[in-house]
Amino acid sequence: MNIHCDDRERIFLEGSPEEWAALEQHAGTCPVCAEELRAWKQLSTAAEEMRDYQESPTLWAGIESSLRQQQAAPPRKSLWTSLDFWRHILPAWQSAFVGAIVVALAISSSYLYTHRAVPPMDPGNKLLKTTALAEVERTEREYMSAIDKLAADASPQLATDTPLMASYREKLLVLDSAIADLRVQAGENPSNAHLRYQLLAMYQEKQQTLQDVLETKR
Amino acid sequence: MGSVGLTLPWEHKLSSVARDGERRVEPFEGKTEPVRTSEELSQDAVVAAACLSGNLQGYERLYQWQGTRMKNLARNLLGSQADAEDAVQETFLKIQRSISGFRGQSSFVTWTFRILVNTCHDLRRSRVRRKDKVNQDVDALPPRMELRAPGAHPSLRMALERALGRLTAHQRDVFLLYEVEGFRHAEIAGMLEISETASKNTLFQAKKNLRTMLEPPRSSATGGAQ
Numbered sequence: 001m002n003i004h005c006d007d008r009e010r011i012f013l014e015g016s017p018e019e020w021a022a023l024e025q026h027a028g029t030c031p032v033c034a035e036e037l038r039a040w041k042q043l044s045t046a047a048e049e050m051r052d053y054q055e056s057p058t059l060w061a062g063i064e065s066s067l068r069q070q071q072a073a074p075p076r077k078s079l080w081t082s083l084d085f086w087r088h089i090l091p092a093w094q095s096a097f098v099g100a101i102v103v104a105l106a107i108s109s110s111y112l113y114t115h116r117a118v119p120p121m122d123p124g125n126k127l128l129k130t131t132a133l134a135e136v137e138r139t140e141r142e143y144m145s146a147i148d149k150l151a152a153d154a155s156p157q158l159a160t161d162t163p164l165m166a167s168y169r170e171k172l173l174v175l176d177s178a179i180a181d182l183r184v185q186a187g188e189n190p191s192n193a194h195l196r197y198q199l200l201a202m203y204q205e206k207q208q209t210l211q212d213v214l215e216t217k218r
Numbered sequence: 219m220g221s222v223g224l225t226l227p228w229e230h231k232l233s234s235v236a237r238d239g240e241r242r243v244e245p246f247e248g249k250t251e252p253v254r255t256s257e258e259l260s261q262d263a264v265v266a267a268a269c270l271s272g273n274l275q276g277y278e279r280l281y282q283w284q285g286t287r288m289k290n291l292a293r294n295l296l297g298s299q300a301d302a303e304d305a306v307q308e309t310f311l312k313i314q315r316s317i318s319g320f321r322g323q324s325s326f327v328t329w330t331f332r333i334l335v336n337t338c339h340d341l342r343r344s345r346v347r348r349k350d351k352v353n354q355d356v357d358a359l360p361p362r363m364e365l366r367a368p369g370a371h372p373s374l375r376m377a378l379e380r381a382l383g384r385l386t387a388h389q390r391d392v393f394l395l396y397e398v399e400g401f402r403h404a405e406i407a408g409m410l411e412i413s414e415t416a417s418k419n420t421l422f423q424a425k426k427n428l429r430t431m432l433e434p435p436r437s438s439a440t441g442g443a444q
Contacts, residue, residue, distance in 0.1 A: 013422045047397035049375035053286040063310045
């Protein structure tokens, strides 16, 4: 095999054993490659110096004790994991259940919208003032952007084809739908603080759900 | 002595005698990446099954098999023995909490080390946060290495430790997993959730950077390049 100095870095990156052998041979006549090759090898030798596989006499005892305590303690269940039965429900029933939630959210949202309190005299009480509104909208944009980043982090995990992730995906769909409804209403009535609180609650639920998804990854 | 600052004492003649159980993997030594034997693969499955059954002996087997390696990686990532032991303990607790979620898509060891690496990063972030350094990019902060028992080439190791502290966290992770712990690129890809090619490229970049950092000054390098 004919090797030139130009091939050196490519071989360092992903050379086959034959190419490495050829590079060794080439280094026999090329001082520059010989030096580079030697320095490259030295890094691996130096890395071996960072291997210290000594036992810690008390470490396992501590781990074992913690594992026993955790095993004996009642499992900590989050709201969503406590809905474990969800995984065992037929997909058709899951869809029906999700549909019912969407309808319930739509009805409650429209009820809240039509029965919203509109204080006529004290706009500072329930309605947001212009400066406060701008502040709320700016914060909301930042919060949405942060949640979008969280969603991007969670998306590989969400894409996995497991029943648990399918449940999370459905829950997120419901939340996104509710958020979209509320945003439309908030857009029509931007000064209504009540709608903003509802929207915030939905965002928080979405954030929590995404965090739960990321937690399962660990 | 021709070494200055971070310069590796390149002129040292180094022994490349491998210790028991070590699998150094450079092709230039006539070897390819370490291949997992069927014995290792079956041990992986046995330990995973034992842990899945909830039997603490399964965790003990995992510890006996990989405990010192886990502690070594944690120590190199965190810089202190005490932090490393905390990280290993926390990793075992996380494994126990989430073992039901292990689907066997990667090997059990890969899954374990993925949890360990994430735990080390979380631990570093929380320790740095506690020190009110919130404005800094904590992943970019190098681990502060504490003293440890001297090996055959303590100055070489110290120079490398300091240089590793100047790599990005990602490059440091890949270098330690590949060069120190002897994992394959496919395994590292599974642990860090990157592609195998990305793992190779990151290692290459890490070694290039280390090479530059540890290169002896040209003026004093005359004796070191033979």
